[in-house]
Amino acid sequence: MSEPTFTKRVFSGIQPSGGLTLGNYLGAVKRFVEMQAEDYETIYCMVDLHAITVPQEPKKLAHNTRELCAFFIASGIDPEKSILFNQSQVPEHTQLGWIFNCVARMGWMNRMTQFKDKAGKNRENASVGLFSYPALMAADILLYHATHVPVGDDQKQHLELTRDVAAKFNHDFGVEFFPITEPVIQGPATRVMSFRDGSKKMSKSDPSDMSRINMTDDADMIAQKIRKARTDPDALPSEQKGLEGRAEAANLVNIYAALSDQSVDQVLSDVGGKQFSEFKPMLADLAVEKLAPIADEMSRLMQDTHEIDAILARGAERARGVAAPILKRTYEIVGMVGA
Numbered sequence: 397m398s399e400p401t402f403t404k405r406v407f408s409g410i411q412p413s414g415g416l417t418l419g420n421y422l423g424a425v426k427r428f429v430e431m432q433a434e435d436y437e438t439i440y441c442m443v444d445l446h447a448i449t450v451p452q453e454p455k456k457l458a459h460n461t462r463e464l465c466a467f468f469i470a471s472g473i474d475p476e477k478s479i480l481f482n483q484s485q486v487p488e489h490t491q492l493g494w495i496f497n498c499v500a501r502m503g504w505m506n507r508m509t510q511f512k513d514k515a516g517k518n519r520e521n522a523s524v525g526l527f528s529y530p531a532l533m534a535a536d537i538l539l540y541h542a543t544h545v546p547v548g549d550d551q552k553q554h555l556e557l558t559r560d561v562a563a564k565f566n567h568d569f570g571v572e573f574f575p576i577t578e579p580v581i582q583g584p585a586t587r588v589m590s591f592r593d594g595s596k597k598m599s600k601s602d603p604s605d606m607s608r609i610n611m612t613d614d615a616d617m618i619a620q621k622i623r624k625a626r627t628d629p630d631a632l633p634s635e636q637k638g639l640e641g642r643a644e645a646a647n648l649v650n651i652y653a654a655l656s657d658q659s660v661d662q663v664l665s666d667v668g669g670k671q672f673s674e675f676k677p678m679l680a681d682l683a684v685e686k687l688a689p690i691a692d693e694m695s696r697l698m699q700d701t702h703e704i705d706a707i708l709a710r711g712a713e714r715a716r717g718v719a720a721p722i723l724k725r726t727y728e729i730v731g732m733v734g735a
């Protein structure tokens with residue numbers, strides 16, 4: 397049997413689990429927009445079913461899902477070019493998710509560091525969904541036979557599990573049905589760090605609002621957070637090597653590079669030798685220039701949620717057009733009567 401060829405197709409998702417951060421923008425959505433302009437079919441999803449693996453207030457969840465849709469569009473995702481939808485409107489995700497719960501092994505799930513981080517000390521009280529989440533994530537991706545998945549660095553382990561699920565399914569059933577997906581973890585800001593602690597990822601769930609830039613922060617707030625970001629007393633180096641062991645300094649330079657579409661070395665060749673007192677205002681100006689238009693467009697879009705809901709419904713319909721035949725074929729392979 398010849399190897400099947402898969403269409404170059406991108407899938408990625410973001411949870412509507414609360415405010416959106418600069419980490420979500422630089423690690424994920426900015427890359428989504430770039431890939432939309434390249435030679436891929438692109439499918440982007442608000443993964444609301446993942447968000448409920450931890451408690452969510454229903455009205456807030458609905459608001460966050462619509463706001464996330466506004467964020468995608470304001471950042472440059474075109475709902476005509478890309479398929480844009482929320483996960484729960486396409487029931488095939490959970491259907492394939494169940495099959496993959498039966499493919500993935502307990503041992504694989506036990507190794508997932510995100511579960512350990514999110515469950516914290518009280519593991520007995522974590523939801524079963526939080527534990528089995530990576531099986532649903534594998535389904536999100538493989539339901540579309542996606543070949544490429546752009547994500548931040550923190551999702552690497554889950555993507556490896558997705559590859560393991562595809563390989564085990566193909567092997568167990570003697571087929572070449574699911575592609576072995578390529579993670580796309582690229583650019584200078586695949587892991588944006590907290591402004592308070594350079595060893596922790598910038599996160600919407602950090603109790604300190606000063607630790608992150610929210611996509612809805614105004615210009616003054618952005619400037620204030622950058623001014624107060626933790627750094628060290630040394631000047632900036634003129635080469636990347638000089639950032640070793642300086643996590644906070646490296647983080648600000650990485651953010652500058654990503655926002656200005658330059659490499660870290662290009663940035664350092666310009667700003668090497670400067671003190672943070674000089675570099676921080678440069679970074680604040682750049683961040684405001686790039687982020688303020690996104691925040692403005694998000695708030696404009698949120699004034700008419702009917703339009704957002706219509707975009708999501710249409711996106712879900714298009715997504716089902718791709719997903720339904722792949723799920724049907726999966727059921728046939730597994731031996732489900734009437735598939």
Ligand code: ATP
Pocket residue numbers: 409410411412413417419420421422423424546547548549550551585586587588589597598599600601
């Ligand atoms: P949660 O805390 O609820 O998990 P999150 O901010 O991690 O929220 P996700 O929906 O889990 O959001 O992730 C969405 C995308 O954003 C993923 O591709 C993830 O890798 C990326 N991402 C999240 N935080 C960062 C960060 N600090 N730096 C770079 N990428 C990030």
Ligand code: MG
Pocket residue numbers: none
């Ligand atoms: Mg996350």
